Amino acid sequence: MSTGHLTIDLGAIVANWRALDAMSAGHVETGATVKANAYSLGAAPVSRALAKAGCRTFFVAAAEEGAAVRQSVGDKPRVFVYSGHMAGDTDMIGDLGLIPLLNSIEQMTRHIEALPGHPFGIQLDSGMNRLGMEPEEWFAVRDLVLKQGPKLIISHLACGDEPAHPMNAQQLDQFRAMTDGLQVPLSLSATAGVLLGPEYHFAMTRPGIGLYGGLPFAEASPVAAVSIPVIQTRDLEEGEPVGYGNAWIAERPTRIATIAAGYADGIIRAASNNGTLFAGCKPCKLVGRVSMDMLTIDITDLDRTPSALEILGPDQGIDALAEQAGTIGHEILTALGNRYQRRYRGAP
Template sequence: MTLHIDLQAIVANWTALAAKAPGARPGAVVKADAYGLGAARVAPALYEAGARDFFVALASEGRALRPHLPDDARINVLSGHMEGADLAGLVPVLNSPEQFFRDRAMRPGKPFAIQLDTGMNRLGMEPGEWSAIRAEVLAARPDFIMSHLACADEPGHPANAAQLAAFRAMTDDCGVPRSLSATGGILLGPDYHFDLIRPGIGLYGALPFADAQSVLRLSLPVIQTRTVQPGEFVGYSATWTADAPRRIATVAAGYADGILRSISSKGASLYAAGTACPIVGRVSMDLITADVTGLADVPGELDLICPEQPVDRLADHAGTIGYEILTSLGPRYDRIYR
């Protein structure tokens, strides 16, 4: 089982998104192990391209990444200063007054940033909380102030303009760098760019960045092929039955590897040099079965993610989003970088 990961395509996507916000400093979101692709390899490639601001979800992710980046790379922890967290060499993005006072008491003079809630109601200080401690926070000189858009993937959604207005109202005249946009926000245009952008999913070749280069191929080894006769079934619960003699290939991978069971017999395929081989029967823990009757020769590997079936198309078959497909990719894959 092999994930082929194109680091230069990731860098090209970062460069393309940065070019859409020429007045802003381009960071890079590498949380969840760079969306499943390997932060220890992805982040240094982006650093070499010029990225200096990296974002992870947890302090533990930041500690794992820290040895792979030079000292001038800033690793920002989006969950902030959690009780007991080891933040050595990291920058917590503080989400509440409680976190702010904890951080200043335990890390006086150390760098920090602030997240504000502009309407998503998930993380960040609400307007009243921010107003009460704003002067004290600004006196401590945060690295930046950020918020996060709830509906940036839908350009016409009224929440975007409402959150932009709220962010401006809470941060105008702060004299501190500001950050509002991840990938979707970057694509909304200059009003949303401010001083620092945080591209994430777009780096990894998925929507909403429709112009992104493809960055990965997932190849699965064929264990066995067999002929299934009319009336015979394949897989658990006998959900698929052959209506004619069919050649079935069984490949090594399954939901233990993050291949969602919901793609079972839903139109997804494995691919052999561009030829679709429909997935039949249920995805099981370690195995997937596909109809390879149309192939003259069955290769040693079949592709699940490839140009013919990119991440977001596979997500459509699974009834989910590309984010879940990527971040579900498990540890059993060999990851090969180029």
């Protein structure tokens, strides 16, 4: 193959979901966030695997994503839409039984008028200032909302991946103040909130990145492996440059392998001259700039020229790669391009 291989371990995703589910005591339900095409790993196969494992509730960012999940899991699992009921979404929400998480009075009005009696949830802003009704807006319409019977009320933590951050307790208190006494299922926690402990769990958790092998769930099983084929090798003398802008100069006789992936395939350009790939368990330095379709790798110390090099796998996970590029594991996953030959394994 002339393009890289992306191997996705569905069994590991299921194992991560079960591990996060086990952290919630009592009658807490564990859903799954499969937005952004399940963090680019494939919403259809990921959702099917999780549904077979017992997941009954899925969360997506937009109604269009919900349509793909609904097609994959059938009619029974619930599919909530974080962006709510946007203009133009009415037919899709109604026909597919999606459940919008209404973020404003405007969305609530649109939903009640366009789809009277159709299920909905509510998103509250407990301090992140991103999506959801703020306290004043919420208290103005709360009684009307409750008469309509919301299926779930959620909010989202801004600093959940920093356990000691005072914002966590502040948002917890605000969420409780906005929902005190309500007989409606509540949800505050994604992956980071699950790890903060039971007081953050409420009736539903909705992990995302932890399902896919990323921090802050340090015990997560790795999910994605990326192997990239070698196109060509060449031998350089000391002092010869590599790549655009002569960004790297050989300091010794060097063998360079040019491999078939670049920033068009989600290899973050900021990793230029600072990335690592692996031949088996042997590290090889990414040298020169990350190009659109190619990377140049120093393989001088290998005993033989490999047919491919691995940038994600057992020796390097998404967060280690993210650190090299000055980003987070979420971006590493969601940036993975469409040119990889995808393989799925470990489906239940």
